Every structure is written in structure tokens, then in C-alpha cells.
Amino acid sequence: MPENSSILPGGAAQEGGAVASAFSPGAIVGRYRWVICTLLLFGVTKNYMDRTVLGVLADTLQHHFSWTQVDYSNIVAAFQLAYGLGMVVMGRVIDRLGTRVGYAVAMVFWSLASMAHALCNTLLGFIIARAALGLGESGVFPASIKSVAEWFPRKERALATGIFNAGTNVGAIVTPFMVPWITIHWGWRAAFIVTGAIGLIWVAFWWVLYRRPEEHPKLGAAELAYIQSDREAPSRRFAWATLLRYRQTWAFMAAKFLTDPIWWFYLFWVPDFLQRQHGVRLTHLGAPIMVIYLLSDAGSVAGGWLSSWRIRRGATVNAGRKTAMLVCAIAVLPIVFASHAQGLWTAVLLIGLAAAAHQGFSANLFTLASDMFPNPAVASVVGIGGFAGAMGGVLIAKVVGYALQWTGSYLIPFLIASMAYLLALAIVHRIVPNLEPAPLAAE
Numbered sequence: 001m002p003e004n005s006s007i008l009p010g011g012a013a014q015e016g017g018a019v020a021s022a023f024s025p026g027a028i029v030g031r032y033r034w035v036i037c038t039l040l041l042f043g044v045t046k047n048y049m050d051r052t053v054l055g056v057l058a059d060t061l062q063h064h065f066s067w068t069q070v071d072y073s074n075i076v077a078a079f080q081l082a083y084g085l086g087m088v089v090m091g092r093v094i095d096r097l098g099t100r101v102g103y104a105v106a107m108v109f110w111s112l113a114s115m116a117h118a119l120c121n122t123l124l125g126f127i128i129a130r131a132a133l134g135l136g137e138s139g140v141f142p143a144s145i146k147s148v149a150e151w152f153p154r155k156e157r158a159l160a161t162g163i164f165n166a167g168t169n170v171g172a173i174v175t176p177f178m179v180p181w182i183t184i185h186w187g188w189r190a191a192f193i194v195t196g197a198i199g200l201i202w203v204a205f206w207w208v209l210y211r212r213p214e215e216h217p218k219l220g221a222a223e224l225a226y227i228q229s230d231r232e233a234p235s236r237r238f239a240w241a242t243l244l245r246y247r248q249t250w251a252f253m254a255a256k257f258l259t260d261p262i263w264w265f266y267l268f269w270v271p272d273f274l275q276r277q278h279g280v281r282l283t284h285l286g287a288p289i290m291v292i293y294l295l296s297d298a299g300s301v302a303g304g305w306l307s308s309w310r311i312r313r314g315a316t317v318n319a320g321r322k323t324a325m326l327v328c329a330i331a332v333l334p335i336v337f338a339s340h341a342q343g344l345w346t347a348v349l350l351i352g353l354a355a356a357a358h359q360g361f362s363a364n365l366f367t368l369a370s371d372m373f374p375n376p377a378v379a380s381v382v383g384i385g386g387f388a389g390a391m392g393g394v395l396i397a398k399v400v401g402y403a404l405q406w407t408g409s410y411l412i413p414f415l416i417a418s419m420a421y422l423l424a425l426a427i428v429h430r431i432v433p434n435l436e437p438a439p440l441a442a443e
Helices: 031-054 058-065 069-096 099-119 123-137 139-151 154-165 165-186 189-207 221-227 240-244 247-278 287-310 318-341 344-372 373-408 411-431
Strands: none
Touching: 031 058, 031 099, 031 123, 031 139, 031 154, 031 165, 031 221, 031 318, 031 411, 058 069, 058 189, 058 221, 058 247, 069 099, 069 123, 069 247, 069 373, 099 123, 099 139, 099 165, 099 189, 099 240, 123 189, 123 344, 139 154, 139 344, 139 373, 154 165, 154 287, 165 247, 165 287, 165 344, 221 240, 221 344, 240 373, 247 287, 247 344, 247 373, 247 411, 287 344, 318 344, 318 411, 344 373, 344 411, 373 411
């Protein structure tokens, strides 16, 4: 959490116009919005614990059930397909129900689906359980981005997104330490049950702590005014199909389609890469995975901070976001050398740098949805983009599965990863050169 999270940044021109200018530099406005951000951080952490369990246990389950690489890729693809279809539905549901109810329903559903993996004894059973998990987990980012749009002014949204998005890395760090210990002492089935059950505890905290800012009894008037200082005027709900008319939606979709699959690849195959390529045992996965995702945490926060810092110093939203995304896209390029790295820690650092850059890129990419669309449409747009990203994930799952089956090398996946971000940024800049808002209100 930033040291000055309770202080209105001064000096730079404010995006919110006359209302924002009413705040004097250094005015204390409160900090409850950061409590909400922390709650979102823990929700995303739990989300990634559930989806990371399979990757940590991949080698164990492949030996136990005699799965091939293609079999494993089919399980991953089932999650991706259901996640993508769910993103389209859940984004709309959350816009309709609101974040408080929508997020709680999603968390309960996917936690139960995670626990259901413990009952599986066949490949088909894992495919069904994984699809159910993907469907439930599809609500996490539409709900989180909508929460940030409700609770933060534009100038802080990328930083808040970077902070809660760091939960992806926290979950991915905790799981490789926790799951092997549970597996050794109680068996692999217990690993799914324990991680899944944590979600029910989170829901209790969510239900008590979360309300919209206008309805929250613990939010002071000064902080509420600050949160609303650059908010767009109230606008009507939008039919889902109308969002596909706008190039802003397609820019977001294209970038998600190209970059989300790379993160899925890291999540589901990096533990296997370390075990097969560098001989890391299950019980020793924790340290290298921790380094990779600690770097990712730093990248998530730093990427969000960079664009927010530039905007506070007078840069346009367009320049701030795209500069940060370009820095991240360039930082990914060395990942191409990871497949031939001779030492374990050389490979770990290359993957960690790329994962950090992905998270910084992603923090800014997510924020583009609230930059270009009014709040009633944000979760739907994020859902549409998430669908595109998940479809890219289905594709990358099959590419990686067959590449490993045929060549035994990770060169092709790492090569794809190295180029995806520069291509995504080029497409975004071509479609929305100034990040101009979609003219929804004009209809």
C-alpha cells in the first residue's frame, strides 16, 4: 500500500476538472478505499491458489493417471474454454447484480468446483471439474475491475489494479509451498479440498466489508468526494451487443487475446518446465516459483505505479498508459532464451522478468477498460476481453501440448511469449491512438 494513499496527490493537473480542483494539495481524504483494494487482493490470491493447484500437481497427476502431455493440455483447454464463455456471461451478470452479490456468488461457486477435483478418478472427471472451476473463476476480474472503477478516481485506478492484480502472484507463490506439504501428509485430493475451502472464509469478510461508496457507513464525506472527483455523469445500462460496435472494445479484446495466453502458459507449464528441464523435485518447487512470482508482484505494482505517476505529473492518460505498456513489452523479450538456459536460476530469472513485465502490462491493459468506457459497461467490457483472452488460452494450451509432445522442447512457447506484447501494444495504438472514450452516452 503506498505511503501517501490517504493524501490527495498535488502538483499535477487533475483529470476531474472543477470538482477535483476543489481539493487542496495534501488534503487528508481518508483511506478506506485501500481496505477495499486489500480485500480484492486477497480475493485474487484465493482465485490463483485454486487454479495453480493443478499446475503444481501436474507431474504427480500425470504419473498417477498415466496422462500424456496432450491429455494434460485437454484439461487445461477445458478450463480456458469455460473461463472464456463464463467471462462473457459473468461480466454482464456483475453489471446487473452489482459487485457485492456477483463476486460472492462467483467465489462460492468456484470454491466448490475446486473442492470437487478431489472426487475425480478419470480424465473426463477432471475435465468437467476444471470446466466448472473456469466458469466460476470467470467472475473475479470483471468484479475486481468494476470495484476499482467504483472506489477509485481515474488517477489511482492503475495503481489499485496493480496492487490487487499482485494477488495472482501471491496465490502462485503460496500454492507451491502449501500444496506439496498437504500432498505428502494427506494426499493430493486434500490439496484441492483445503485450497477450495478458504474461499468460503473470504466470502464472509467480503459480505461484511463491501458496499458501493455511496452506501458505505464507514466512508467519510471527504473520501467519497475524492473518489467521485472525476467520475463520469450517470449513464444508462448498455446492451451487450452494442459494445461490439466500438473499436475501443476490439482493441481491448485483441490485446487480451494475445497476452493472456502467455500468463496461462506460465501458470500451467512453468512448474512442469522446471521439473523436466532442470530436475526440480515437487518438494523443492517452492523457492524458484516464489522468486518468479515475487518478481511478478513487483512488476504488477510498478507497472501500475509508472502510468499513474506519469499522469500525476501532467502526462495524458494515453501517454501514461502506453509508455508503461511499452516498457513492459520490451522487458519481456529476453524470455526467448529461457528454453536453452543452462542453469536453473538463469531460467528462473528470465521467466520472472517476463512474468513481472506481463503483470505490469496487464495492470495498465485492465485499466484501459475504465479509461474508455463508463462504469455501467466496465465489467461487461472486461468480460468480453476476458473471453478473447481465454480463447487465446485454449489455443496456446493446444500449441504447447503438441509442441512438447512432438519436439520435447519449450522453444516455441517461449518464442511466442517474447513477441506477444509488442504486437498487442501496436494493435491497441493502431485502433485507439488517443484512447478516446467510446461514445456510448451519445446513443
